[in-house]
Amino acid sequence: MIFDAHIHIWESWPYKPEVPDPQSRARAEQVLFEMDAAEVERAVVICAAIGDNPHNADYAFDAATRHAGRLVVFPDLECRWSPEFRTPGAANRLETALERWSFCGFTTYLTEEEDGSWLTGEEGRSFFSVAAEKRLIASLSVMPHQMPHVGRLAALFPELTLICHHMGFLGPRSAGTPSARDLVTALARHPNVFLKLSGMGNVAASQHEYPYEQLQWIFSALKEAFGPDRLVWGSDYPVSRRHMTYRQTLSLIRKHGPFCESELKRVLSGTMNKLIISRR
Numbered sequence: 001m002i003f004d005a006h007i008h009i010w011e012s013w014p015y016k017p018e019v020p021d022p023q024s025r026a027r028a029e030q031v032l033f034e035m036d037a038a039e040v041e042r043a044v045v046i047c048a049a050i051g052d053n054p055h056n057a058d059y060a061f062d063a064a065t066r067h068a069g070r071l072v073v074f075p076d077l078e079c080r081w082s083p084e085f086r087t088p089g090a091a092n093r094l095e096t097a098l099e100r101w102s103f104c105g106f107t108t109y110l111t112e113e114e115d116g117s118w119l120t121g122e123e124g125r126s127f128f129s130v131a132a133e134k135r136l137i138a139s140l141s142v143m144p145h146q147m148p149h150v151g152r153l154a155a156l157f158p159e160l161t162l163i164c165h166h167m168g169f170l171g172p173r174s175a176g177t178p179s180a181r182d183l184v185t186a187l188a189r190h191p192n193v194f195l196k197l198s199g200m201g202n203v204a205a206s207q208h209e210y211p212y213e214q215l216q217w218i219f220s221a222l223k224e225a226f227g228p229d230r231l232v233w234g235s236d237y238p239v240s241r242r243h244m245t246y247r248q249t250l251s252l253i254r255k256h257g258p259f260c261e262s263e264l265k266r267v268l269s270g271t272m273n274k275l276i277i278s279r280r
Contacts, residue, residue: 002250003272004043006139006165006198006234007031009071011059014051015239026238028063032070034237034246042069044234044272046107046139046165047076061101072276074139075101078127079109086118090127098134104279105137105161116146119153128153132160135279139196141165143173144180147187154190161192161275163232166199170218172207185225194275195222197253197267198234201243210244211256220258228263232272 010026013019024030035043045064049056057075064071076082077097078090097106110116118124131138142150142164154162168174168184177183187193197219200212208214222231235249244252250268253259259267 001042001269001273002038002040003232003269003276004035004040004235004237005163005232005272006046006196007043007237008048008239009045009060009063010048010051010053010056012052013238014048014053015242025241028060028067028071031237031246032067035070038247038250040235040250042273043071044105044139044276045071045073047074048079048081048107048109049076050081057101072105073101073103074105074107074137075103077106077108079107080111081109086123088123090123091130094127094130103136104276105139106131107139107141109141110143110146112143114146116142116149119146119149120156124153125156128157128160132157135159137161137163137275137279139163139165143169144177144183145174147183150193151187151190154187154193158190158192161194162190163194163196163275165196165234166203166236167197167218167222168195169199169203170221171200171203171215172205173203181221185221188225188230191230193226194230194232194271195226196234197222197231197257198249199236199240200249200252201240202236204243210248211252213256216256216258219253223258223263228259228266229271231267233268 009028013022013025045060047057060073064073174180233253237246
């Protein structure tokens, strides 16, 4: 079984430039079609209420019900587009979300400008304390300069599983951050921190083309630091479609990554599946 650790689904395409099929390009049925063609069985939906999608979590949970067993929904909580962003009451909002939906994990997007201290401040500690108590997985969109606070969070709640998006944003988008590689790989000392091998197109943007040979060092560096047991593959579909096909996001790891066959089984399915099953 192949398990995609990072997809999005939206009712309306949220990004610029505009596309000719904004009401269908990001629908659940589109990504399921791509998954079937690539023989990917399950995926984690990382919700993001951006653009004309204020009720993205509701749409995702409905899609998961309609396509039973295929989609695992991580609602977006305390994210930068939320009207409650950085207001008091984060822990209460998490409790309310748990009453509304059944989920084993959630996602939180920080702004790129903040330093990450919210994660370990009073509000963040209360919020993640509830998450740890409920044995939830926290999927975090964080930049290299914010990683020290991710490490402190991991130490505060060693029972809380943290998964950082998009290789910790190593690459061109963090080129201006001194010691970005060291900041990201330093998290490896915390056994409850995992990284997603996802978003290569997002990280590389238009500066490089598939198969991103100039950026393969990122995969190697993360494998060396974290080992294959704490890395999970994610397609970042449909955002990745601006840079490569769904199948290419998979081939990027299978054919061009630094993993042997036994390691690929863990990166492509075993680790994410184990994390989800352990929360049932």
